[in-house]
Amino acid sequence: MVKPNNQTKKSGEGVEIEKRLKSDDNSQNSQNIEEFILIAAQKEFIKFGLKGARMQAIADEAGVNKSLLHYYYRSKDKLYDAVIENILNKIQRTYKEQEAAHKPEGLKDNIRMIVTTYINIFSENPDFPLFLVHEIKTSRKPVPTILDMFINFISYMKENLFAGLSSEISKGTVKNIAPEQLLMNIMSLVLGPFFLRPVMDIIGPALNLPLEFDKSFYAQRIEVITDTVFNSIVKNEEGKA
Amino acid sequence: MVKPNNQTKKSGEGVEIEKRLKSDDNSQNSQNIEEFILIAAQKEFIKFGLKGARMQAIADEAGVNKSLLHYYYRSKDKLYDAVIENILNKIQRTYKEQEAAHKPEGLKDNIRMIVTTYINIFSENPDFPLFLVHEIKTSRKPVPTILDMFINFISYMKENLFAGLSSEISKGTVKNIAPEQLLMNIMSLVLGPFFLRPVMDIIGPALNLPLEFDKSFYAQRIEVITDTVFNSIVKNEEGKA
DNA sequence: ATTTGGTTTAACCATATGGTCAAATAATAT
DNA sequence: ATATTATTTGACCATATGGTTAAACCAAAT
Numbered sequence A, B: 001m002v003k004p005n006n007q008t009k010k011s012g013e014g015v016e017i018e019k020r021l022k023s024d025d026n027s028q029n030s031q032n033i034e035e036f037i038l039i040a041a042q043k044e045f046i047k048f049g050l051k052g053a054r055m056q057a058i059a060d061e062a063g064v065n066k067s068l069l070h071y072y073y074r075s076k077d078k079l080y081d082a083v084i085e086n087i088l089n090k091i092q093r094t095y096k097e098q099e100a101a102h103k104p105e106g107l108k109d110n111i112r113m114i115v116t117t118y119i120n121i122f123s124e125n126p127d128f129p130l131f132l133v134h135e136i137k138t139s140r141k142p143v144p145t146i147l148d149m150f151i152n153f154i155s156y157m158k159e160n161l162f163a164g165l166s167s168e169i170s171k172g173t174v175k176n177i178a179p180e181q182l183l184m185n186i187m188s189l190v191l192g193p194f195f196l197r198p199v200m201d202i203i204g205p206a207l208n209l210p211l212e213f214d215k216s217f218y219a220q221r222i223e224v225i226t227d228t229v230f231n232s233i234v235k236n237e238e239g240k241a
Numbered sequence C: 001a002t003t004t005g006g007t008t009t010a011a012c013c014a015t016a017t018g019g020t021c022a023a024a025t026a027a028t029a030t
Numbered sequence D: 001a002t003a004t005t006a007t008t009t010g011a012c013c014a015t016a017t018g019g020t021t022a023a024a025c026c027a028a029a030t
Helices: A015-023 A030-052 A055-062 A066-073 A076-101 A106-124 A128-138 A144-171 A179-203 A215-233 B015-023 B030-052 B055-062 B066-073 B076-101 B106-124 B128-138 B144-171 B179-203 B215-233
Strands: none
Touching: A030 A055, A030 A066, A030 A076, A030 A128, A030 B030, A030 B128, A055 A066, A066 A076, A076 A106, A076 A144, A106 A144, A106 A179, A106 A215, A128 A144, A128 A179, A128 B030, A128 B128, A128 B179, A144 A179, A144 B179, A179 A215, A179 B128, A179 B144, A179 B179, A179 B215, A215 B179, A215 B215, B030 B055, B030 B066, B030 B076, B030 B128, B055 B066, B066 B076, B076 B106, B076 B144, B106 B144, B106 B179, B106 B215, B128 B144, B128 B179, B144 B179, B179 B215
8 A cells, every 4th residue: 555655747737838839939948938937936926925835736837847847946935036026027117117107296196196006016916915915924034025115115105195295284285194094095095905806706796796806997996096095185175086 | 864753842832821820720721721722723823824824833832732732623624613713703792892882873973883893803803804815815615604704794884884875875965986996995994904014014114104003093093994985975075073 | 870968757855744642641530 | 549531742654745866858969
């Protein structure tokens, strides 16, 4: 009754990969494989975190032998780092695009710009916020790069918003809300859908709530958040799009 | 160079437990130990999730031998269930207390009651929301009890709020906001601090933000959220505490 | 065709971890 | 005191999993 402790792939995958391989160029496919691994790893790490992710699952998803992961990325940690870097690059690109495309005029427009920027970033990486928080919560020493990015996220919000606010405050058109509460409002409203998505996907139907997290929802959400935040700090009734 | 694969406790714990044991009654301490285990397990499960939690870590935290966990709770899954049940009971108790203590009058008071109820529940179990979402996200078949509880959470919000809303809508004093957006606003604002807490604990200092998640913060938060939500749906300028 | 260097694979190892068990110990009843 | 029952412990097992390695494979150069 000797049970071999095999770790071979459960096979049944990899068809999709071959398709992709043939469609492009048939030579030098090592590049592709490296990328497939990265993509598969991203899925797995984002969903289960560093500890929860399984190398075998990544290999299966990518349709390659497990040893290849080590061949290309050395270790689980290195692969994880590569994934993080990849995501952060993507986020930074979106961030700069957004920043270049906007020139806010006035307080409300300023709020809208901030909200738009981050809703766009995270709707392109909807699982990232939850992943981030979970990794910070569980690992004693989370990858510093992630933290830096998040510090930038909030730092930028804070600076930009409060700069625009101070002039309004002096004019007396803005309420005297505590800054940490205002920031918590914005962060909560912006990040809420991404935190709640896994839950809503399951219980949404049970509630007769037509909650689809698609482009139109987020577009609508940007306006709602902007209005909500603006109305929460403006004094008189000029708040109305 | 034979390395024994020991799993014995790393010792250095358990002092605190002995203290507690002596302080109460010296006989029938099995009850206590069972409870110590449950408390330790709750800490561990809430922080790392079902898969991430380590039985040895729970044993160490409780200051007992690992086998005792199995003696009292049979298996990891059973212990997990016990933990969940314990939390849900606690939550339900708080919920009923809150419900009994309030009799809302008018729309704004209704909003305040809902917000108060859930802020109180979760400020007593601040790690629960994040834990919940993560468990739902990672495990294919999450414990149904958790989901039921959360469905109730939102169902109640929805019913109660929209019941109060419809009368206001007919009076024309309330904006025509999409219900799913309103619900998302409330959920985001209420749950935001609990989702963001692990992050803020670390990056707060780096931002000169005095964010302490204590009683006074949550008390303040209840009013802010109530105002914010109310202002976001009311039409004229009667929104002002 | 043969060599060469990069790529891929199966088999294997070391460790962590959930779980079991028989012996030891403490508590309780007789 | 002694027997019986409940509790506690250390040693051990089975499996999962990250990682290694030597051999096989394969494409391109000679």
